Amino acid sequence: LAGRCSRVTLRLVAECSVTKARACDLILPHCAVSTPVFMPVGTQGTLKGITVDQLEGLGCQICLGNTYHLGMRPGPDLIEKANGLHGFMNWKRNLLTDSGGFQMVSLVELSEVTEEGVKFKSPYDGEEILLSPEKSISIQNSLGSDIMMQLDDVVSSTVTGPRVEEAMHRSIRWLDRCIAANKNPDKQNLFAIIQGGLNAELRKVCLEEMTQRDVPGFAIGGLSGGEEKDDFWRMVTLSTDHLPREKPRYLMGVGYAVDLVVCVALGCDMFDCVFPTRTARFGSALVPWGSLQVKQKQYAKDFQPIDPECQCPTCRQHSRAYLHALFKSDTAAMHHITIHNIAYQLTLMCSVRQSIVDGCFPEFIRTFMKRMFPSRDQYPGWAVDALASVNVPLE
């Protein structure tokens, strides 16, 4: 089942000669996106507490919305009336919508999977809704996102046994149904999602099948859910080994700095995660040497900015001590940290990209790891192994 022409073009700007990393320009309907890219998550048509102007000002070129949540509230009809999700939230750059598949795992108490689709019991009114591939695509067509995700049969990465195989095969069948259901193939780019759990054979079957479909991009799904990191990276690198070079690779649900750097080395281009924005609201600021819990007593009298080298609006104007105090008085404190964390993620990816373009990504990796961990024996074992597998031994 071939898809029709798509509107995304991947321009390879540079490839790392040591690792599998690439720097690309992803040309999408609303603007070009420089990869590797981290995409902040704005689940309900908003990035929590941040205006679209602020998001644009930070250099964000693409962010996420969620089909399941927006499909419930306010619903696809209203959003269509508002000129799609872009019009509704007034975001002028690119949007990627997840299909609702992940909610099958996160809301597993409330869901039931059949060949038809996923039955959800609404947490708001107890009503039952069926999210089928057709329904998911229909909602995403109404949302008008630049990149849409297929509805996949998602199992938790900690599940083993025949369910994993069943889900993988079903995901292929659902991919075909999604492709057929897409009303806007020339404006909206439908990505496939590779499944197969932590089973190399199943993954390979899935890769083999899905790469035969003419889709504009591929996501690596079913990971980043609590599995062992040793298994995680092996599935990532296996997937990128079998994905076409000239199409973007989107690793879903990955957002910790170390994970980002390693998975770029393993050949991934796009990432999303709620972690940076969620942790901000708890006062956790991301920094090159880990994180800083602004609400802790030790920062009450710390008059330097979160990161003296960070150029974000928060670090240019406020100290740790002020933010610590502000957390006791006003929500604005959360917004300051959210801005900083988004800036941190985007700046990190910018530096990663630049180092690939400059041909010094391996050095970048080494410097990054040195800054992040106090000593070599604190480097996570899985990261060392993963990087070694792409020719970057860490001293």
Place this chain on the structure above:
Amino acid sequence: MKLELSRVVQGRGRLGVLKELGKTGQHSLEVPGCLLHTHLGAVPHLTRDTLHTLSNLPSVTQVTLSNIAEHQEVLEEFKDGFRRFAGLHNTVLYCSLHDPATPCPTGYNTTKTVSVWGSGGRIELTVAKFMALQKTVQPDWYQSMADGETWQSGTSRKRVRKSVDRTLAHLDECLLVHQNSQELEGVEVFGVVEGGDILEERVRSGRETAKRPVAGFCLDGLQTGSMDQALRTQLITAVTKELPEDKPRLLQGVGRPDEVLACVEAGVDLFESFFPFQATERGCALCFGFDVSSDPELAAGVKFGTRQHPVSGGVRRLCAGSLVEFSGVVELAEEKTASGETRQNGDSNPADQSRMTSFEIDLKDKRHRDDFRPLVEGCGCYCCVNHQRAYLHHLLVTNELLAGVLLMIHNTAHYHAFFRALREALANDKLDVLKRRVLGEGGGQTERNE
């Protein structure tokens, strides 16, 4: 500071400019006007970027000891004053005692102390501690320590008298410390007029406070919900007769547009701008009209929002004795007769500020679900230029943080534009037109006791 009045009409308000504000004397504030209400220097929900989408903000930023007191040690170690600590630039810093948006528990003030409530609980202030705080905060101007716990109805005459006596005593002590503090050189002090709802005590407080070398006067214990506007007008009128004409009067705890108008007429110059924040917290957008331009096309610009009868989420009690004569809040008359009991001290909640007024629309209401108009047609704020009611409705229904940000921007813009319109109306003799506009066409306005 220097108050330059361009117009004074008895019973119709004063118009002018408060000049030479700040230690460098470079700032000014038009009156009648309001200060910029903040939590620890931050306009609620807003960071610098979102704040700066607003233009023509007041040049005076208000901070409160209820937010600051618990950080005294930090500020003392910081040494460079609150302004620097908060990253505030180019603004005059005014330090008040309480946050007008958040009424605090009463019954804790003593002869020598007043209490403020921080995030960790009650903090007791003696004059010594109060002045130590002012020295570390380093404001441009502050209100003297005051005992204002008289706003509950049924406060005894004795208690009211005590509040006047104590406040005067605190003022004298503060001034003594102030005059001997090099750190406070160039900083201005406002005396605080108390007196509850007792005319003679109000006059006494005003007269006595006026004898002290203060730069201006705060009028305390008159906040929204503490008494009806007729009484408030009567008391303010009587007090201002005792105060020098050339010093500004700042009314604490009053922010509703109808009350602002009445109090301006009674002689008030300055208000605290916490009303936009309260509207924001209840998910409402200010929409009342205040355009009085004779050009019909211009008049169409700021439309009066739909006249809503506030029926959101159940009707709340006001404290007994609170008559509302303005057409603004309609159903209270019925409510009042229904209650009929006597209130105990500490029982009433005068600042039941969660009550929606008719100056706003409730964006959680289903009718806005698919309303693609801006909050207010013709409003040039960031929210109205970029977003629609349907989006705000969605943000509120889904409990999204952005709702607070956008509403705060709009409500702040709308409120400050109202004050601009008020000044223009005074300058052009159009106060009556403005009043009709704000209070609603055909709105009932009772006669004031003069």
